[in-house]
Amino acid sequence: MAEGNKSVCEEKNFDSLFNTHYESVRNHLYYKCGNLQQAEDIVQDAFVKLWKQCADIIYNTAKSLIFKICNNALLNEFAHKKVVLRYESTPRDDRNHESPDFIMETEEFREKLEFCISKLSPKEREVFLLSRIDKKTYKEIAEMTNISVKAVERRMSKAFVTLRELLGSEIKF
Template identity: 55%
Template sequence: MTEEEPSICAQKIYDRIFRTHYEAVTRYVYYKCGDLQQAEDIVQNVFVKLWKLCATVSFSKVKAYLYRAANNAFLNEKEHEKIVLKHLRKVNPSVDYESPEYLMEMEEFHEKLKSAIASLPPKEREVYLLSRIEKKTYSEIAEITGVGVKAIERRMSKALLQLREVLGKDLKF
C-alpha cells in the first residue's frame, strides 16, 4: 500500500467502499446463484472479511478483491453443495435429489433451520455459526470470544440440543 492511498481500515473509507460496491457485487453474485438471500449473505461475509484484512488490501485493488472474493465464496458454497449431494446419494440412493418435491422439501427445511438458528440464544448462536459456518475449531472460537474451550463446548452442546428439539422431526438421518 502506497503512502498516497487511503487506508481501508479507516471507518469512513470502509463505509464509502461498502456504499459504492455492495449493490453491484450483490447483483453479480445474484446473477450467478439466482438466490438474493444467498447473494446478500455471501457479499456480507466478503465485506466482513475485507474489514478483517483491511491492512492487507490496497485501496486501488479493493474492487477487484471484492469481486474475486465474492466469486470464490460462491464457488466454495457450490462445491460444498456438490459434496453434500454426493454424500446424500451414498446414504440414500433411492431418493431423487433433483425432483421438484425433494427440492421443495429441502427449501422448507433450510428455512426451518435458519429460523431455528436465529432463535438460539446469542452466545450459543455465535458458537454454532463460528463452528459450523466459519469452520473454526473450539480453541479458535475460545480465543475469538475470550472464554474457555469448556465454555465453548457447553454452548455448542446447548445449541445442538435446541436445534435437535426444534428440527428433530424433520431430520431424516
C-alpha cells in the same frame, strides 16, 4: 489524501466502498447462483474479511478483491453442494410451484422468461442479467467477470439464440 493513499481501515473509506459496491457485487453473485439470500450472505462475509484485513489492502484494489473473495466463496459453496447432492438419498425437486389459474398473461410470460433464463448456462445467464437487469456495459461486465469484451459478446449472442429458441417468436431482443 490521494485515492491511492486512502486507507481501507478508515471507516468513511470502508463505508464508501461498501455503499458503492455492495449492490453490484450482490447482484453479480445472485445472477450466478440464483439465490438472493446466499448472495447477500457471501457479500457480507466478504466485507467482514475486507475489514479484518484492511491494513493489508490497497484502497484502489479493494473492489477487485471483493469480487474475487465473493467468487471464490461462491465456488466453494458450489463444490460443497455437489458433495452434499452426491450423497443425498432422496432427489430434490424445487420446482413444485404451480401458477394459479387467474394469473394474468404478463405474469405467465414473466415466469416463462425466468424459466428460460434459468436454462441458460451459468456464464450466459450471468452476462445476460448483468447486461439487461443491471444495465452494465459489455466493458463493465468484462471487468467484473474477468473476461474479454469479445467473450461477453459471444456469451450474450449465445444467450439470445437460446432464449429465442426457448421462447419462440414471443419476444424480440
